[in-house]
Amino acid sequence: MVIPLPDGLATPTLVVDPDVLDRNISQMAEASRSQGFALRPHAKSHKCAQIADRQLRAGARGLSVATISEAEIFARVGVDDLFIAYPVWLDADKTQRLRRLADDVVLRVGVESAEGAQRLGKAVRGSARPVEVLVEVDSGSHRTGVRPHAAGEVGKAAADAGLDVAGVFTFPGHGYGHDAQARERAARDEERTLSEAAQALRDLGIDVRVVSGGSTPTVGRWRPGEVNELRPGVYVFNDATQLTIGTCGVEDLALVAAATVISVPAPDRFVLDVGSKVLGSDRSPWVTGHGYLPQFPQGTITGLWEHHAVVRLPEGVRGPRLGSLVAVVPNHICTPVNLADELLVVRDCEVIDRWQVTARGANT
């Protein structure tokens, strides 16, 4: 079992192993430090003040977040250096909120269009602290971000709007591909596109101080050079996707959903009281089932409803008894965390703490 579950646990609930969590945090901090990268972990994966504090104490420079509301919440609990790694489009409400943040903390924001940069420039004009921006570059995941050669145009618009253009960033989502070379390829794409984009800014006379990339799958594959900041998120807990693509081992899994067997309709099948409202429903096509079962590694969650997970076992494998506790490692940890009020911290089969998911649902 990854995290031995205390008897009598009220399920479903999310359970954290603090020792594995701390090891994941310190290994990432040490690896970044020894290779000369600044670490700015993505806090959307945990949304939790206690975990942010551990990351910062281990040496993280600040945090990355996905939304203004995540930034507001982490600022409220004392994090004073935040990067909204997202090309925020400012409506009237967001304009006001972003302006308040700019007055309160060291703030960095992603931009990927001239129009977005102009809105941002207007919003933060005259703020107590200058707002830095990083131009987002598409390194191959084809989500947001401009092609590297277009970074100059966006950077110039941002500078003209009065913003401090500090550099470039990318998210190499294609590193989650299923073939063994996907991670290596994505890491090289990241380095190449970020370098080109940084050069495009330098050609305009912009002093590029930050070249930021990273995802949990590509993070260990970087060669020190142009890139100088990492933003992995999932590594704090890891999940069934990371296990499938080989970025972590079973011993690195720091979070499980604890569930109870509520039905054993056949010897090769059992049902857990955990569904998409706890586990989320993310599932890459190459991940088998809706989660990994450390106690039943040959089992597959073949069906997921809102409150049920149906597990199939191969012939001859003995399943759990009705009423027993079963741990499920979610496919993608960021969604279950966002669905939970709290994380139970369990050591030696005892609940030693409860951490509120401080930024739960902070998605605006």
Ligand SMILES: Cc1ncc(COP(=O)(O)O)c(C=O)c1O
């Ligand atoms: C912009 C950005 N940076 C960093 C990350 C963290 O990467 P990972 O989830 O692989 O840890 C993400 C994840 O989606 C992201 O969107």
